[in-house]
Structures are given as structure tokens and as C-alpha cells.
Amino acid sequence: MTPARWVLGTVAAAVLGAAAWLWLDGGTAGAPQRPAAGGLPPATAKVTRQTLVDTQSKAGTLGHGPATVLSSKLAGTLTRMPPVGATIRRGKDVYRVDDTPVTLLYGSLPAYRALSPGVEGADVEQFERNLRALGYEGFTVDKTYSSQTASAVRDWEEDLGLPQTGTVELGRVVYAAGPVRVDAHEAAVGDALQPGTAVLSVTGTSRVVTVELEVSEQRLASKNAAVGVELPNGKSVKGKITKTQVVIDTGGGGAGESEDPETKIEVTIAISGAKASFDQASVDVAFTASSRKNVLTVPVAALLALAEGGYGVQAVDGAATRIVPVSTGLFSGGRVEVSGQGLREGMTVGMPS
Structure with a gap:
């Protein structure tokens, strides 16, 4: 005879929750069987067609994202700083040195040299775009720092209370992608201050969720992928992965902590709909590991571990039963993707009690 036993729980984890309860009389698998009295399964379920989504939950932090430390490129005395939590926008003071402003501008290229007539490059164009956005005119926005640019810079310096040199001193401006929030x-x-002295750290102004993943989990961190975020009050909001980067976690070096650096994948997630009261909190993030559309599924508990190897389900047709061998696919939410000859949507299959 051909024995089979019910597999309870997640087959992928090989967890057998109880002893086998079903033994079918001999015959070829798939052939109708007439069980003895009381031989029908104690419960049944239907084969359904649906989309299975496998999600993996990871702990994250709701806040303003990783902080960036801003260091001075000027020497002098630090005379003013904005308070922690303040928002700084283009054209405003980031801090003051010797009571002169260090100004925030927008751009991805950091300031690395002084700008004066005759200098050419992408940093010139980036600066000129900002100068134009601040309302100064009379020059062409391009990669050449012209005499017209210098004239507009003198107007800008006058408005800032600086000597009118027509030159942008290295350290006079700081670039960021957009408005920043003072973090510390x-x-x-x-x-x-000396060149290289850390002055303050800043973050973006939007609240985001940050998650650290193991390198082996990098498949979860697809840019622009949708995720679900569960807030401390139990409500869920939608999120989207906006940035992923490799970071080196050096550890705290405290008792019981490894001092060996560890590579992590840092994921930044933009969210919508979070209440203002949750300015910073621990959250759970549901990443979509994989999905299967329009597949046949059965409850995981309906799977039989066949004596000859592999899995099957017990098809029930009135008082008759038969074993249908199946191939398994994605497991999710207590159901499993199945395929096999003779399997169809709406079929009744046996279940343990």
C-alpha cells in the first residue's frame, strides 16, 4: 500500500505537527479510492486561484534619516548656530564664523575651491543656478565664472554684509540636496574653528524610515519598491524605498559587542500618512520578498508528504478520494502555491481536523 502523512505547519521548515492520520489502500496515485467507513478526511478546503505575496518584516526607525556632519572650511570663531530642530533653506545661514554667514545652497557637488573670474566647471554652473534662484541676474548660467557673474556676486555679498570681492571664498557656502534640519x-x-572642524549635523526635513538589512537580504532593497510600515499605534501606512547604500557598522565596542566591522545595507523609505505625533519611533517594515500572480493555492496543512517522496493533496469527490501529486511554489499567509496534473480551481481537498 502507498502511505502518506499530513504535514502541519510550514513545509519549508519541515515542521511536522502531528502523526500521520491518513492511509490509503493500494493502487496508483491519482486513481479514485473508496475509503473504509469513517475514512473521509475530517475537514476539507478548496483549491483557489489567487496572487500570493511573500512579505518579510524588519525593524526600522521612523525619523529624519541618517545625519550628515558639516565641517567648517573657514578658520575663525564660531559665533552663531541655529537651534536643534531648525529648518534651513537656500540662501539662509547654516552658522556664522567671526559673525559672517556660511550660507546654504542646493546641489550635489560639494564646494571644493574658491570661485573667481575665469574659473570653469560644473561647480560654477551649480553656484550660478543658486545665485539665479536667489533672484540675482545679469549673467548667464553656464560653466564659466564671468565678469558678469562676479558683478552679481558683489551684489550678493553686499546683501550678506560681506566685503564685495566678487569672489566666492571656499567655505562661504555649503551644499545640500534641499532644505536641511539641524540634528545636533x-x-x-x-x-x-579650523578647516575640518565639525560644526553641526543635519538631516533632510521629511520624515523617513531607516532599516538596516544584512547583505544576504539585499534582494529586499529594490529602489522604488513599495513597502508597508506599521506605526506604534498599530496603523499601517504606505512607503517607497528611495535610497539604498552600503554602510559599515563598526559596532559600539561595548560589553558583548563585536568590534569587527560589519557590512550592512541601509535602506531609506519615504512614507505618507504618518501622524505628526510620531516624529521618531520604532516601526515594523513589511518588504515584499516575492510574489506569484494568478496561481493555484491550497492551505499549507492540506499538503501530504508522500512515502515515495514529494508532496500531494487528497482530492475529495463525494465519498471518493484520490491522491494528486503536486509541485509546491511560494509559501505565504498559511497557503502554498501548487501545480500538477489533474489539479484545478475549485477542487475539494482534505484537511486535518
């Missing part, structure tokens, strides 16, 4: 002070008013 790295120095104190009155400190003497």
Missing part, C-alpha cells in the same frame, strides 16, 4: 551641534558657540 558638534561644536559650541565660542569654539575656535
